[in-house]
Amino acid sequence: MWDIQILFLISVVDLYHVLFWLILYSFMGWIWESCYVSIKEKKLVNRGFVTGPVCTIYGVGAMSVYLVLRPLQDHGLWLFLGGIVLATILEYVTSWVMEKLFHTSWWDYSERPFNLHGRICLGCSIAWGFFTLLMFEILQPFAQWVIDLFDVATGHAFIILCGILYCVDFIVSTLAALQLGEKLEGLQTAMEEFTEYLQTTKVYSSTEEARTIKSICRRKKNFRKSWESIKGALQARLKKRVFLNMQKAFALVQRDFGNSIRRGSPGSPA
Secondary structure, eight states: OTTOEEEETTEEEEHHHHHHHHHHHHHHHHHHHHHHHHHHHTSOOOOSSSSSSOOHHHHHHHHHHHHHHGGGTTOHHHHHHHHHHHHHHHHHHHHHHHHHHHSSOSOOOTTSTTEETTTEEHHHHHHHHHHHHHIIIIIHHHHHHHHHTSOHHHHHHHHHHHHHHHHHHHHHHHHHHHHHHHHHHHHHHHHHHHHHHHHHOOOOOSHHHHHHHHHHHHHHHHHHHHHHHHHHHHHHHSOHHHHHHHHHHHHHHHHHHHHHHHHHOTTSOO
16 A cells, blocks of 8 residues: 555655655644744634644645656756746635635735735745745755654554544534534625615614514624624634624624614614
8 A cells, every 4th residue: 555656747656755745744834834823923823724733735735746846856947936836726726615615714815915816925926936945955855854764664653643633633623614614604694684784774764664673683683692602713713803804894883783773763672
């Protein structure tokens, strides 16, 4: 099994090394990402989709870039450009898939110049090109040195153990993210309906309008409960800036709703 040769273009690598490198790069990516975000947020942050100390996108990205561009490792310019293209495509696709599945995102470049849908941006793409050069010159020799520290039997056991732990962690994290995604989708629907009503509401003078006010008040109460139920999850999973923006938007909707009721029917119960 471990001697299976993986043919990618004209690059041939055995499965044992590919899996070992995948684990190492996922771990190194987690160290980099967690340290960077922790310094930026001025608090400890555990980055990555799963709970364990791995960022899978770094491992998959590094292995994809290495296997595809290995024949070009002696051509610095093509290596740089290839790293930009491959890593950027992987980053965009990963972001799109996660947003579709879980209705949230783990990164957002909307405030950075030359971004595309907030999923990728020019600055990060160029950084991926430099990272590709760094990987081939420094990180890959280091990864090979780490592998050489273990005998083959120990390496096999290490890969199997990490694989089992990762699969369990991934399943648990996926179920939790799906639950969060469902709550976010429900919250978004409620907010859209609520905003639509506020945009079309007029002076309340009839009995029917009074009933509508009462119904919307109940919706407002349910909306607040939905918000509070996922508030903690949002703080833990979403970026601080995104969470604060949603909180401000929710407060604005509440304020506008209260003003509309006071203007339309002062005596109506809130």
